[in-house]
């Protein structure tokens with residue numbers, strides 16, 4: 488199947504408050520610095536063609552159409568409208584899928600759209616869908632390789648901002664989202680940051696899932712994992728999706744995450760036989776008991792600038808290994824997240840930014 492994508496790319500400012508809904512904000516986009524560009528890639532039995540242009544005749548431009556009506560147009564003739572968001576540089580193509588419980592594009596199409604050279608470029612595609620079981624919405628996500636994870640922390644903050652722009656929430660700043668990891672509750676704060684109740688971490692080995700045997704009851708904490716002949720200490724945590732957290736090798740020096748060759752070591756963890764559903768891996772450096780630094784290799788997406796579920800998982804691991812307090816700042820390559828694992832309810836709370844970057848459309 489051939490996909491052609493045409494997108495008008497315009498940089499949008501971060502709406503400062505909820506009342507400044509994104510489409511209305513973008514109504515003034517023509518006066519903004521425009522990052523529009525023109526390009527076209529088509530390959531022989533090509534599966535993907537991409538063209539973007541700011542020229543007045545080639546595509547519908549921001550100058551010609553208000554973004555609100557642009558977003559309101561439903562898919563006709565195989566056009567997929569989207570808004571690109573990022574949370575600490577973990578970037579997603581957000582699709583308004585509220586009229587259907589089937590994703591508007593296939594996993595294969597999502598992988599093509601995520602391609603940074605031949606597509607829009609993103610770490611994943613996120614669908615805002617009708618809620619189920621009494622929840623307000625459902626979030627589904629495809630990774631950039633097309634696989635479907637259960638949850639995405641940075642993605643859910645972007646999702647919350649997207650919903651706030653699409654709907655009149657009538658002063659409400661919180662709603663419920665059904666995900667593959669269960670119920671997730673984001674709350675949009677006055678400063679635009681999103682605080683998310685990420686639920687309770689799962690530690691039981693077979694539910695993470697990992698084939699490593701439980702060494703603290705059924706949990707895998709500071710256990711040995713041999714990767715390419717090297718023994719690493721790992722703690723396995725699921726935030727709905729699987730995470731393998733390491734603070735370094737067995738008996739080795741303190742991990743310096745900047746020195747890691749992530750593209751080399753990351754895939755060896757991701758595809759390790761001990762992780763039947765593959766795994767996300769967080770490499771962590773402890774700066775203090777309330778300040779951690781991490782780099783991540785994501786299942787299905789590779790090295791990303793941030794991973795929200797990963798940041799939550801590593802705080803759980805750091806607490807269980809006695810390395811940190813329950814409330815920490817986690818420095819990711821794309822910026823910091825505030826994470827708290829509350830004793831009272833055993834839930835993890837993540838606070839961080841999410842921002843609209845541009846809107847566009849793709850011909851499918």
Ligand SMILES: N[C@@H](CCC[C@H](N)C(=O)O)C(=O)O
Nearest residue numbers: 636639640641728794795796
């Ligand atoms: N970047 C995300 C995690 C996305 C899913 C992950 N790649 C997986 O397959 O589990 C986050 O912010 O949590």
